[in-house]
Amino acid sequence: MIPRYARPDMVKIWEPETRFKIWFEIEAHATEALAGLGVVPKSAADALWAWWATNPSIDVAAIDAIEAVTKHDVIAFLTWVAEQVGDEARFMHQGMTSSDVLDTCLAVQMARASDILLADLDALLEAIKRRAYEHKMTPCIGRSHGIHAEPVTFGLKMAEAYAEFSRCKVRLLAARADVATCAISGAVGTFANIDPSVEEHVAAKLGLSVEPVSTQVIPRDRHAMFFATLGVIASSVERLAVEIRHLQRTEVLEAEEYFSPGQKGSSAMPHKRNPVLTENLTGLARMVRSASIPAMENVALWHERDISHSSVERYIGPDATITLDFALARLTGVVDKLLVYPERMEKNLNKMGGLVHSQRVLLALTQAGVSREDSYVLVQRNAMKVWESDGQLSLLELLKADADVTKALSVAEIEDKFDLGYHLKHVDTIFTRVFGG
Numbered sequence: 001m002i003p004r005y006a007r008p009d010m011v012k013i014w015e016p017e018t019r020f021k022i023w024f025e026i027e028a029h030a031t032e033a034l035a036g037l038g039v040v041p042k043s044a045a046d047a048l049w050a051w052w053a054t055n056p057s058i059d060v061a062a063i064d065a066i067e068a069v070t071k072h073d074v075i076a077f078l079t080w081v082a083e084q085v086g087d088e089a090r091f092m093h094q095g096m097t098s099s100d101v102l103d104t105c106l107a108v109q110m111a112r113a114s115d116i117l118l119a120d121l122d123a124l125l126e127a128i129k130r131r132a133y134e135h136k137m138t139p140c141i142g143r144s145h146g147i148h149a150e151p152v153t154f155g156l157k158m159a160e161a162y163a164e165f166s167r168c169k170v171r172l173l174a175a176r177a178d179v180a181t182c183a184i185s186g187a188v189g190t191f192a193n194i195d196p197s198v199e200e201h202v203a204a205k206l207g208l209s210v211e212p213v214s215t216q217v218i219p220r221d222r223h224a225m226f227f228a229t230l231g232v233i234a235s236s237v238e239r240l241a242v243e244i245r246h247l248q249r250t251e252v253l254e255a256e257e258y259f260s261p262g263q264k265g266s267s268a269m270p271h272k273r274n275p276v277l278t279e280n281l282t283g284l285a286r287m288v289r290s291a292s293i294p295a296m297e298n299v300a301l302w303h304e305r306d307i308s309h310s311s312v313e314r315y316i317g318p319d320a321t322i323t324l325d326f327a328l329a330r331l332t333g334v335v336d337k338l339l340v341y342p343e344r345m346e347k348n349l350n351k352m353g354g355l356v357h358s359q360r361v362l363l364a365l366t367q368a369g370v371s372r373e374d375s376y377v378l379v380q381r382n383a384m385k386v387w388e389s390d391g392q393l394s395l396l397e398l399l400k401a402d403a404d405v406t407k408a409l410s411v412a413e414i415e416d417k418f419d420l421g422y423h424l425k426h427v428d429t430i431f432t433r434v435f436g437g
Contacts, residue, residue, distance in 0.1 A: 014318035033201035040091035047088035095194030114176035120328035132158035140345035216305035227295035234288035241278035258337035291316035
């Protein structure tokens with residue numbers, strides 16, 4: 001992942017030194033459990049932990065140099081540790097296979113990454129909630145197909161985003177639980193050379209659950225669901241980003257990204273204020289989603305294991321989590337500083353001569369005894385005149401002048417159907433559903 005779209009806490013999870021530290025903990029905890037069973041001497045586990053207490057750093061370059069010869073990363077790591085610890089290190093990795101270390105480490109990394117992403121979601125939800133209540137009753141036009149439909153409020157737009165990201169949080173919590181599993185089960189997962197209690201011990205020490213049945217690897221359906229969940233969260237990021245981008249268009253301009261002092265929008269046009277952050281979020285979402293397909297393709301490994309998944313996960317593990325972490329933080333900043341223009345919302349709401357109230361008149365005519373088909377014709381023929389006048393005509397005035405309409409509805413009844421407050425009467429109910437009482 002390029003530094004431009006990376007934050008240090010998430011990057012650290014995927015750094016080689018962090019990975020090797022987790023490997024050491026797995027090996028040391030397993031040796032500790034084996035010593036408790038009498039399989040290896042207690043002095044072996046003590047030696048590992050004693051060295052670790054005084055030598056917390058990992059020489060990544062030295063391990064890489066060994067791997068250049070062995071062509072095997074876990075063997076290179078074990079060789080390097082043995083050089084540091086001495087003779088007692090020969091008891092490490094008893095009955096284990098490389099995937100026990102690699103897969104359990106990946107589980108720890110994904111769990112830690114999830115915790116950062118969950119904190120990101122909490123921060124985003126807090127920002128969205130604040131803006132939702134700030135504009136709870138700020139009326140604006142709702143659009144379908146990009147065309148004026150009926151009135152909503154900007155607060156409802158934010159409430160909808162809050163509900164969506166709340167669902168994202170629930171999904172991520174489930175995905176975290178799904179991937180946070182430990183496998184210390186040996187060459188093909190049968191525990192032939194290592195007792196299941198060792199796995200239980202390591203899992204407890206690392207805050208993982210025990211994988212009920214593994215082959216030589218933890219089943220990759222778990223990982224597929226994890227990366228698919230990240231992809232869904234990224235899609236929700238994009239949806240809100242696209243909404244903001246549309247609202248910032250010059251012809252709309254109901255909201256826009258904060259434009260800081262000294263910021264430049266274009267190298268050629270000094271007047272430009274572009275939605276660069278939300279456009280960036282749209283692109284980042286595409287990258288996070290791109291991890292979901294290879295993760296799903298990793299599920300179908302040969303028999304008890306092959307390594308076709310390995311190179312994929314070395315890419316998508318860091319890239320997807322680092323990118324999503326950055327995207328969530330960026331979106332939080334956008335929402336927090338978003339410039340909202342209620343006056344422009346009101347102007348746009350009134351732009352089309354009251355067309356947004358057409359449904360209320362349609363329903364009133366049907367309730368007055370006019371067939372739905374005829375009611376539709378009566379309202380539409382007046383609405384199209386307003387449409388073609390680009391809102392210069394008034395739907396209310398045209399309806400009041402239409403004899404066929406006034407046969408069924410009085411002028412007062414027609415005027416009553418143009419009350420904006422009617423459309424907002426259940427906003428409180430929706431907010432209670434989303435945010436609670």
